[in-house]
Amino acid sequence: xxxxxxxxxxxxxxxxxxxxxxxxxxxxxxxxxxxxxxxxxxxxxxxxxxxxxxxxxxxxxxxxxxxxxxxxxxxxxxxxxxxxxxxxxxxxxxxxxxxxxxxxxxxxxxxxxxxxxxxxxxxxxxxxxxxxxxxxxxxxxxxxxxxxxxxxxxxxxxxxxxxxxxxxxxxxxxxxxxxxxxxxxxxxxxxxxxxxxxxxxxxxxxxxxxxxxxxxxxxxxxxxxxxxxxxxxxxxxxxxxxxxxxxxxxxxxxxxxxxxxxxxxxxxxxxxxxxxxxxxxxxxxxxxxxxxxxxxxxxxxxxxxxxxxxxxxxxxxxxxxxxxxxxx
Amino acid sequence: xxxxxxxxxxxxxxxxxxxxxxxxxxxxxxxxxxxxxxxxxxxxxxxxxxxxxxxxxxxxxxxxxxxxxxxxxxxxxxxxxxxxxxxxxxxxxxxxxxxxxxxxxxxxxxxxxxxxxxxxxxxxxxxxxxxxxxxxxxxxxxxxxxxxxxxxxxxxxxxxxxxxxxxxxxxxxxxxxxxxxxxxxxxxxxxxxxxxxxxxxxxxxxxxxxxxxxxxxxxxxxxxxxxxxxxxxxxxxxxxxxxxxxxxxxxxxxxxxxxxxxxxxxxxxxxxxxxxxxxxxxxxxxxxxxxxxxxxxxxxxxxxxxxxxxxxxxxxxxxxxxxxxxxxxxxxxxxxxxxxxxxxxxxxxxxxxxxxxxxxxx
Numbered sequence: 001x002x003x004x005x006x007x008x009x010x011x012x013x014x015x016x017x018x019x020x021x022x023x024x025x026x027x028x029x030x031x032x033x034x035x036x037x038x039x040x041x042x043x044x045x046x047x048x049x050x051x052x053x054x055x056x057x058x059x060x061x062x063x064x065x066x067x068x069x070x071x072x073x074x075x076x077x078x079x080x081x082x083x084x085x086x087x088x089x090x091x092x093x094x095x096x097x098x099x100x101x102x103x104x105x106x107x108x109x110x111x112x113x114x115x116x117x118x119x120x121x122x123x124x125x126x127x128x129x130x131x132x133x134x135x136x137x138x139x140x141x142x143x144x145x146x147x148x149x150x151x152x153x154x155x156x157x158x159x160x161x162x163x164x165x166x167x168x169x170x171x172x173x174x175x176x177x178x179x180x181x182x183x184x185x186x187x188x189x190x191x192x193x194x195x196x197x198x199x200x201x202x203x204x205x206x207x208x209x210x211x212x213x214x215x216x217x218x219x220x221x222x223x224x225x226x227x228x229x230x231x232x233x234x235x236x237x238x239x240x241x242x243x244x245x246x247x248x249x250x251x252x253x254x255x256x257x258x259x260x261x262x263x264x265x266x267x268x269x270x271x272x273x274x275x276x277x278x279x280x281x282x283x284x285x286x287x288x289x290x291x292x293x294x295x296x297x298x299x300x301x302x303x304x305x306x307x308x309x310x311x312x313x314x315x316x317x318x319x320x321x322x323x324x325x326x327x328x
Numbered sequence: 329x330x331x332x333x334x335x336x337x338x339x340x341x342x343x344x345x346x347x348x349x350x351x352x353x354x355x356x357x358x359x360x361x362x363x364x365x366x367x368x369x370x371x372x373x374x375x376x377x378x379x380x381x382x383x384x385x386x387x388x389x390x391x392x393x394x395x396x397x398x399x400x401x402x403x404x405x406x407x408x409x410x411x412x413x414x415x416x417x418x419x420x421x422x423x424x425x426x427x428x429x430x431x432x433x434x435x436x437x438x439x440x441x442x443x444x445x446x447x448x449x450x451x452x453x454x455x456x457x458x459x460x461x462x463x464x465x466x467x468x469x470x471x472x473x474x475x476x477x478x479x480x481x482x483x484x485x486x487x488x489x490x491x492x493x494x495x496x497x498x499x500x501x502x503x504x505x506x507x508x509x510x511x512x513x514x515x516x517x518x519x520x521x522x523x524x525x526x527x528x529x530x531x532x533x534x535x536x537x538x539x540x541x542x543x544x545x546x547x548x549x550x551x552x553x554x555x556x557x558x559x560x561x562x563x564x565x566x567x568x569x570x571x572x573x574x575x576x577x578x579x580x581x582x583x584x585x586x587x588x589x590x591x592x593x594x595x596x597x598x599x600x601x602x603x604x605x606x607x608x609x610x611x612x613x614x615x616x617x618x619x620x621x622x623x624x625x626x627x628x629x630x631x632x633x634x635x636x637x638x639x640x641x642x643x644x645x646x647x648x649x650x651x652x653x654x655x656x657x658x659x660x661x662x663x664x665x666x667x668x669x670x671x672x673x674x675x676x677x678x679x680x681x682x683x684x685x686x687x688x689x690x
Contacts, residue, residue: 180601244517
C-alpha cells in the first residue's frame with residue numbers, strides 16, 4: 001500500500017515479563033491524523049516511542065513509507081528519522097535550557113548537514129514565524145518563554161527538517177486551556193499547510209476528537225477499538241470506549257445533570273497479572289450485565305470489524321446497549 | 329442565600345519579592361454555605377492556590393502579607409487567630425486536599441499510620457479505636473478490603489487510590505469545610521469521575537461543604553453550584569453554575585468557554601483560543617487585568633480597573649468585572665459571544681504581542 005505512511009504490524013514491546021505494547025497493528029495514511037487515546041499505563045507512549053525506535057520492539061514490524069524500521073540502525077535509521085519527528089508533552093524539559101532558541105532550531109540542520117550558517121539562520125527565522133513567534137526571539141533561552149510559547153518552539157524544532165510524519169505525545173496536556181486551543185489550532189494549520197501525517201497521542205478524548213480523522217483506543221497494551229472519528233464518538237463499539245466517553249465531563253451543567261454515567265468500577269489491573277481472556281473483563285460493565293459469559297475469560301477477543309470503518313476487540317461489540325439500563 | 333459557613337471578603341494577599349511587592353490575590357470574595365460545593369476556576373497563575381492556602385494561613389510568613397479583607401468561618405475571624413488557634417482550625421474544621429497525593433503522603437509511613445496520626449492528633453483515642461476508625465474511613469472513600477490495606481505504603485497504591493486516602497485523611501476529623509485543590513487533575517478520566525462522585529456523595533451524606541479549585545470547566549459544570557472565575561488574582565465573574573454557562577457575561581469567561589474542546593460541540597466548529605499569554609501579576613498596570621488579551625477592549629479599560637458589578641442578565645449574585653458591561657458606558661451588553669469574537673485588529677495585535685518576549689521572565 002503506497003498511501004500508508006506508517007504501517008505497524010503486530011508490534012509488541014516488552015519490559016521484562018510485561019508487554020507494555022501487545023500485538024498492536026495500526027496504519028496511518030498519508031495526510032491523515034490518527035488519534036491514540038488511553039489512560040496512563042495503556043501503552044500509548046511506549047508504542048509511539050517504539051515507532052521511532054527509541055524503545056525497541058520485541059516483535060512485530062513497523063514500516064515507514066514502505067521501509068522496515070524495526071532493527072534499522074546507523075545511517076539508515078538516521079535518514080529515516082529525519083522524516084519523522086516527535087513533539088513531547090513538556091516543552092521545558094525537551095528543550096536544552098543552555099541553548100538559545102536559535103541554536104536549538106539550528107541543531108537538527110547541523111546534524112544533518114543542511115545548508116550554510118546563513119541559510120540555516122534564515123530557516124530558523126522562517127520557522128519561528130510559522131509557529132507564531134517573533135524571529136527576534138532566536139537569541140533567547142527556553143526559560144524566558146511561557147509553556148505555550150515553549151511548545152511552539154518544540155513544534156518549530158520538530159518541523160524544521162520538513163518531516164512527513166509528526167508524532168505528538170500529549171502535546172497540549174501540560175498547557176492552560178486558553179493556550180491549549182492556540183496550540184491545537186497551530187497544529188491543525190501546519191498539518192494542512194505542510195501536508196503532514198500526524199499521530200496524536202493524548203488522554204483527553206475531547207482534544208483528540210477535535211483533531212483526528214480516525215481514533216485508536218488502547219487498554220493495557222492493546223488496541224481495543226479503532227474507528228473513524230464520527231463512528232467512535234457517535235457509536236462507540238467497545239464497552240471501554242463507551243465508559244471513557246461517559247466519564248469525560250462536559251462543560252454544560254444541563255447535560256452534566258442529566259447524564260447517566262457509566263462509571264467503571266475499580267482500577268486498572270496490574271499489567272504483570274492480567275485477567276485471562278479479555279483484559280478489560282475485570283472492569284467491564286457489559287461483562288457484568290451479560291452475566292459473565294465464559295468466552296470473555298477464555299478467549300482473547302480479536303480486533304474485528306463491527307461496521308465499515310470501525311473495529312473493536314470485544315466478543316459482544318454489537319451489544320453494548322445492554323449496559324444502558326436493565327429496564328430498556 | 330443561606331448563612332455563610334466560610335466567607336472570604338475583599339481579600340488581598342501580597343508577596344514580598346526581589347522586584348517589590350506583588351499582589352497574588354487582589355480582591356477575592358466568595359461565600360460557601362453549608363452543604364454547598366463551589367468552584368474557583370482559573371488558569372495557572374491566577375491565584376487560586378494562593379487563595380486556598382491563605383484561607384488556612386499556610387503561606388510563608390516571611391514573605392506573605394495579608395493586606396486587606398477578611399476570612400470568617402461561621403462568623404469567626406480567622407485572620408485574627410494566632411498560630412495555635414489556627415492549628416485547631418486546620419484539619420478539624422477546614423481540611424485541605426492537594427492535587428498530587430504522592431507528594432502529600434509520607435512514603436515511609438504506612439497508610440494506616442498516616443491516617444491514624446491525623447485522628448490521634450485531633451481526636452485522640454486508644455490504638456484500637458484509631459485503627460477501627462481508620463478502616464471505617466477507608467471504607468467510606470471506597471477502598472476495597474480496607475483491613476488489609478492498613479499496612480500498605482503509598483507507593484503500593486495507584487494514583488486514584490492515593491487520592492482516596494487523601495480524602496479519607498481530610499475526612500478523619502469531620503471537617504465542615506473541604507478545600508479541594510485540583511484533586512482530579514492528575515487522574516485518568518475514569519478515575520476522575522469516581523473521585524468526583526465520591527466527593528459529591530460525601531457532601532450529601534456528611535454535610536461537608538467543598539471549595540473546589542480547578543481549571544476544568546467540565547468538572548465545574550458537573551459538580552459545583554456556584555462558580556467564581558479568577559483571572560490574575562481577582563474574581564472577574566461569579567454566578568450560579570447554571571447562569572455562568574448559559575449567560576457568561578465577561579470576555580475572559582467567554583474566551584474560556586470558547587476555547588474548550590468538548591464532546592458536545594459540533595465537531596467542525598473551530599476552537600477559539602484566548603490570544604496572548606497569561607499575565608505576570610507583578611506587571612499589572614492598573615487598568616482591567618484582562619485588557620492585554622481582550623479583543624473587545626476600549627480606551628476606558630486602560631484607565632481604571634472595572635468593579636465587580638451586577639451582570640446584564642440581572643440574575644441574583646451574577647457579578648462581572650468589565651467596563652463593556654457598564655450600564656451607562658458599556659458596549660458589550662447585547663454581544664453574542666458565540667459569534668462576535670471581538671475586534672479582529674485587536675486579536676491580531678494581541679497575538680503579535682504574544683510572539684515577542686517582554687523584558688524579564690514571563
